[in-house]
Amino acid sequence: MTNTQVTxxxxxxxxxxxxxxxxxxxxxxxxxxxTAGRDAELVAAxxxxxxxxxxxxxxxxxIIAVLLDHASVHQTLDPVVSQLRGKRLINLTSTAPEESRELARWADEHGIEFLDxxxxxVPSMIGTPASSILYSGDKALFEAHRATLELLGTAEFLGDDPGLAALYDFSLLSGMYMMFxxxxHGAAMMSSAGVSAQEFAQRAVPWVTAMAQGFPGYAGAIDSRDYSAEVQHLEFQQAAVNAIVRASRDAGVATDLIAPIAELIDRQIRAGHGAAAFARTIEELR
Incomplete structure (x- = not known):
């Protein structure tokens, strides 16, 4: 139990x-x-x-803000900014990194301690060992209330840059959304043969889990920018991905998701990198 008064x-x-x-x-x-009335169950508790x-x-x-977006944070807090002076504001709203940095500058201008x-x-994980919350910004604020924050899940402080936690958050979420x-896309392809999404999921989970073990290897190539490949170079990957595009069309599935990957590979090959590893496609992104 902590003595912190939380809003x-x-x-x-x-x-x-x-x-x-x-x-x-x-x-x-x-x-x-x-919206009034949403607090009834919490008030009863x-x-x-x-x-x-x-x-x-x-x-x-x-004060913990868990609002819709960056604009809603300002819409909610700007009218009462004078009351926030001397308070401690923790923004857990999904704000982009530059938006989190803007909020930190705004808070500093008004004498508000700020942590992003x-x-x-997901909500059902909060308060369990599976929950993790990343923080950045005011380290003293984080340390002062660490015990309270750890009630929500593992609390990790990443650094003084108030946008860093959001950058990690959005980068990890990008991987999640693309995975789903x-x-x-795969489930749509399989449905053309009458295979249910549930049946496909039984094979997809172990496959994706196994493939995720390749992240450290890709990371090493990306950090060193050594994209040499002994096997499965980009020209090999091009043939494979183009075949997936054709199979998708044959199954009546839109190629909105897979076609951009094919285009990344094509651009790298046109630039003369056909013998490089698949990880070199990151150079088309950054």
Whole structure:
């Protein structure tokens, strides 16, 4: 149990999960949401329901924003910025790295301590060992409330750059979305033969899990920019991916997802890198 007075702004699925976990951990929590009524279950569990943002901020030492986006953070907090002076603001809203940096500058201008975070979990994982939240910005703020933050999951401080946690968050999420999209594409292909998504998933999970073990090898090539390849060079990959494109069309599946990968490979080959490893396609991205 900690003595921190926490205010949670935003009671979507994630905000509710955070507030509920604080209450379970013995933390005094005030909650607010733009739409009235979403706090009923939390209030019944012991939270203080605030009727306004101003009231919610007055009740909290640490203000945690879990809102829709960057614009909503300003829409919610700009009108009460004078009340935030001397408070500690932790932004767990999904804001892009430059937006997190802008919020840090805004907070500094108004005498507000600021920490940004990226939640690497879905709401049901909050408060379990599977939950991880990345933080960056004000290290003193992080250390002062680390015990409270660790109620939510593993808390890791990445550095003083307030945009770094968001950069990690969005970079990891990009891999997640592309992984799921790849599964959707494969499931669409298999459906042309009457194979259910459930049946396909039974093969996809072990396959994708095994392939993920290749990340460190790719990382070494990317960091060293040594893209030499003894086997499966880009010209080999081109033939394979083009075959997937043809198979997709034959199955009546749109190529919106796979065609851009083929184009990355094609551009590298046109530039004279056909003998290089697949990892060299990163040079088309950065």
């Amino acid at each position: 949670v702004l935003g009671l979507g699925a994630m905000g509710k999960a955070l507030a509920a976990t604080f209450l379970t951990g013995g933390v005094s929590a005030t909650v607010w949401n733009r 012991g939270a203080v329901g605030a009727g306004s943002v101003a009231e919610a901020i007055d009740n909290g030492e640490v 975070g990226g939640i690497m979990a 999209a790849g599964f959707f």
